[in-house]
Amino acid sequence: MGRRRRSRSTSTTTTTTTTTTSSMGGGGMDGGGGGGGGMGSACYVYPVNNASVPPLVSNPDVVIQRGIDMNIPMTMDDGRTVTMWGFSDTAGGGGMGGGGMGSATFPSAPIRVRQGQICHTRLNVGMMMFHTIHHHGIEPEYRSDGVGHLSWDVNGTYTYQWRPAHAGTYFYHCHTNTVLHAEMGMYGALIVDPPSGPGRAFEGGPSYDLEAIWAVDEIDSSWHRLGWDAGTCGGDVGLNDLNPDYFVISGVDGAQSALTHQAVAVTMSRGQRLLVRYICAGYLPQTIHFGGLTAQVVASDGRPLPRSIQVTQLDAVSAERYDCIIQPTRRGVHTIEIDIKHWVTGAVLGTARTRITVV
Amino acid sequence: MKRRLFLKAGAASFSGAMLGSAGLISWVPRSYAATVQQTFYINEGFVRQPDGVNVYFRGYSSSSNGLSVPGEHMIVQEGDTVRITIVNNLGTSHSFKIDGLVDSGQIRGGSSRTISFTPTKAGSYLYYDSLNAPYNRVTGLHGGFAVMPQGSSNRLYANSPTFKIQKFWIFNEIDPAWNNSVRNRRTPSSAFKPRYFTINGLSGRPPGAPGNGDPAIDSMHDHRSALHGHVGDRTLIRMLNPGMAKHSVHTHANHMEWLTRNGQIRPDIWKKDVVPLDGNKGVTDVIFPFEAPPDAWPRTSVGKYPMHLHDEMTQTAGGGLYMFGAMTDIFFE
Numbered sequence: 001m002g003r004r005r006r007s008r009s010t011s012t013t014t015t016t017t018t019t020t021t022s023s024m025g026g027g028g029m030d031g032g033g034g035g036g037g038g039m040g041s042a043c044y045v046y047p048v049n050n051a052s053v054p055p056l057v058s059n060p061d062v063v064i065q066r067g068i069d070m071n072i073p074m075t076m077d078d079g080r081t082v083t084m085w086g087f088s089d090t091a092g093g094g095g096m097g098g099g100g101m102g103s104a105t106f107p108s109a110p111i112r113v114r115q116g117q118i119c120h121t122r123l124n125v126g127m128m129m130f131h132t133i134h135h136h137g138i139e140p141e142y143r144s145d146g147v148g149h150l151s152w153d154v155n156g157t158y159t160y161q162w163r164p165a166h167a168g169t170y171f172y173h174c175h176t177n178t179v180l181h182a183e184m185g186m187y188g189a190l191i192v193d194p195p196s197g198p199g200r201a202f203e204g205g206p207s208y209d210l211e212a213i214w215a216v217d218e219i220d221s222s223w224h225r226l227g228w229d230a231g232t233c234g235g236d237v238g239l240n241d242l243n244p245d246y247f248v249i250s251g252v253d254g255a256q257s258a259l260t261h262q263a264v265a266v267t268m269s270r271g272q273r274l275l276v277r278y279i280c281a282g283y284l285p286q287t288i289h290f291g292g293l294t295a296q297v298v299a300s301d302g303r304p305l306p307r308s309i310q311v312t313q314l315d316a317v318s319a320e321r322y323d324c325i326i327q328p329t330r331r332g333v334h335t336i337e338i339d340i341k342h343w344v345t346g347a348v349l350g351t352a353r354t355r356i357t358v359v
Numbered sequence: 360m361k362r363r364l365f366l367k368a369g370a371a372s373f374s375g376a377m378l379g380s381a382g383l384i385s386w387v388p389r390s391y392a393a394t395v396q397q398t399f400y401i402n403e404g405f406v407r408q409p410d411g412v413n414v415y416f417r418g419y420s421s422s423s424n425g426l427s428v429p430g431e432h433m434i435v436q437e438g439d440t441v442r443i444t445i446v447n448n449l450g451t452s453h454s455f456k457i458d459g460l461v462d463s464g465q466i467r468g469g470s471s472r473t474i475s476f477t478p479t480k481a482g483s484y485l486y487y488d489s490l491n492a493p494y495n496r497v498t499g500l501h502g503g504f505a506v507m508p509q510g511s512s513n514r515l516y517a518n519s520p521t522f523k524i525q526k527f528w529i530f531n532e533i534d535p536a537w538n539n540s541v542r543n544r545r546t547p548s549s550a551f552k553p554r555y556f557t558i559n560g561l562s563g564r565p566p567g568a569p570g571n572g573d574p575a576i577d578s579m580h581d582h583r584s585a586l587h588g589h590v591g592d593r594t595l596i597r598m599l600n601p602g603m604a605k606h607s608v609h610t611h612a613n614h615m616e617w618l619t620r621n622g623q624i625r626p627d628i629w630k631k632d633v634v635p636l637d638g639n640k641g642v643t644d645v646i647f648p649f650e651a652p653p654d655a656w657p658r659t660s661v662g663k664y665p666m667h668l669h670d671e672m673t674q675t676a677g678g679g680l681y682m683f684g685a686m687t688d689i690f691f692e
Contacts, residue, residue, distance in 0.1 A: 044681070301629075
């Protein structure tokens with residue numbers, strides 16, 4: 001996430017996916033199962049019901065593989081280290097420890113597919129815990145939606161099957177004890193390119209020369225001492241009360257680092273067209289200020305707008321996505337500021353900053 | 360002069376709204392203006408929350424001795440005469456207000472007042488107690504009010520996209536400390552820190568939890584909140600927020616058609632899987648289109664999906680208990 005890509009020099013989008021012809025027919029579950037109604041001290045988690053698992057096609061166009069990493073240290077600009085959780089990219093066996101473990105990043109590795117491809121997301125949860133993957137904004141069959149109480153949570157391996165009908169910006173996140181797991185960082189960008197591949201926001205939509213993915217999030221480090229099942233059986237563990245102390249852009253501290261970090265900050269030439277995929281990845285309302293630049297908003301939540309709008313700032317609430325084309329005509333340095341606001345008072349709790357440098 | 364007819368809101372009528380415990384199912388338009396009558400009783404009581412804590416509320420009840428939070432939804436038609444009697448059974452002053460339509464002014468404890476008004480602008484409205492703001496409103500004195508375009512059964516406003524079914528989703532957050540202060544006739548002294556989150560007065564009870572499946576307790580199965588439909592059963596959802604917090608309303612299975620925000624018709628209809636709902640009386644209208652989930656493979660037209668607020672603190676109760684918050688389910692049948 002946050003990786004910029006020069007679309008004209010990019011011929012493939014499968015850096016985080018693998019194409020396979022292996023058979024997965026006869027169900028998406030090949031392990032795990034979980035305990036009856038819970039595991040360990042957890043409550044209200046729902047093991048896979050193998051008898052109800054739908055069959056999968058045997059020849060998906062794309063297979064995405066994800067494991068679980070519950071120990072991702074993130075060093076903040078103030079020197080403190082905060083533990084994040086995430087999905088490891090286990091494609092090709094890399095990072096697999098045989099138990100769903102593996103080294104992940106925060107945010108998790110992007111998923112990038114093309115409109116119309118039949119996709120399998122294979123999740124391996126090998127530890128004594130449950131997780132899911134919900135492809136946010138993707139609207140699949142309900143057993144591929146990753147919502148525990150309506151299908152199941154995953155312990156072992158489970159494969160979600162989906163076929164995106166609309167190009168655009170999405171994200172994926174865990175939907176088990178979501179309030180905690182998503183805040184802990186269990187999310188990543190999900191980009192659906194048009195059938196022609198990267199370079200256009202959507203079929204027939206505007207072209208772009210380079211791209212930035214800004215997933216803006218707030219972190220309450222006091223939550224980061226909790227276990228995966230915290231609060232599920234009751235008891236006050238404070239999950240109603242988010243008091244963020246860090247504000248990040250695509251996993252980079254927005255206090256200082258994101259101003260220059262190559263995964264977030266943009267350097268572009270005059271006349272080039274930048275596509276900013278802005279994801280409100282936190283829970284609190286945000287306002288993004290484009291630092292004196294004008295952004296043409298062409299799509300939101302994976303759907304083109306009937307008419308694009310021109311903005312210099314934009315409000316967003318949790319999980320909204322906005323696709324913004326920026327085409328500067330003058331040299332300059334523009335500081336992009338994203339204010340994260342209190343959900344009741346509207347007071348600015350913190351600001352994450354990055355930069356667009358036009359040369 | 361148009362013929363007038365007296366209707367009593369709250370009762371299924373041959374030509375009026377079907378209101379009641381099952382919620383608003385359909386609306387039969389009239390070619391004439393009517394007088395719609397309703398009586399609300401301002402009562403108090405306690406509601407048991409998912410973690411077992413009893414929390415004090417006040418509400419506009421349709422019966423003299425009940426507690427209803429929110430009050431029963433009302434639906435009328437442009438040009439109707441709306442006559443509402445408020446009976447204040449409590450010892451404190453309260454009011455009944457709909458911004459832009461009517462304000463009862465102060466109704467002293469133990470007294471009653473009848474107000475009459477004629478709404479002329481179709482749309483979704485919040486009725487609420489404007490006194491001791493925002494405390495009385497947040498403590499439960501609120502409800503939904505809809506004005507249909509004259510002669511229309513299937514539009515939010517003239518020329519709006521059409522729908523078949525309509526629902527109210529009234530969200531609220533509860534800080535028991537505030538409610539307790541209202542009970543004790545004190546002004547809350549602490550910052551608002553909600554511990555419970557509701558849709559139409561209820562919270563989720565996931566499978567395996569006591570009360571799961573009981574529409575009187577479980578917001579996932581409350582027929583006022585849960586969406587049931589076949590492909591094509593386009594459902595208008597009038598989202599109202601008497602609470603304090605700004606929310607993110609997220610549906611699975613379909614993007615929503617976002618029609619209005621805070622009474623303003625949007626210049627274009629955007630298709631969104633998340634829409635904002637402002638705090639402090641925010642209003643957002645959407646249509647959930649009940650289209651076959653577009654990314655299912657193989658294609659399907661049945662299934663069950665959630666609606667939840669994506670500011671996920673709202674999915675908790677008492678500081679934990681994920682899934683016991685402001686959520687409901689969507690059933691493709």
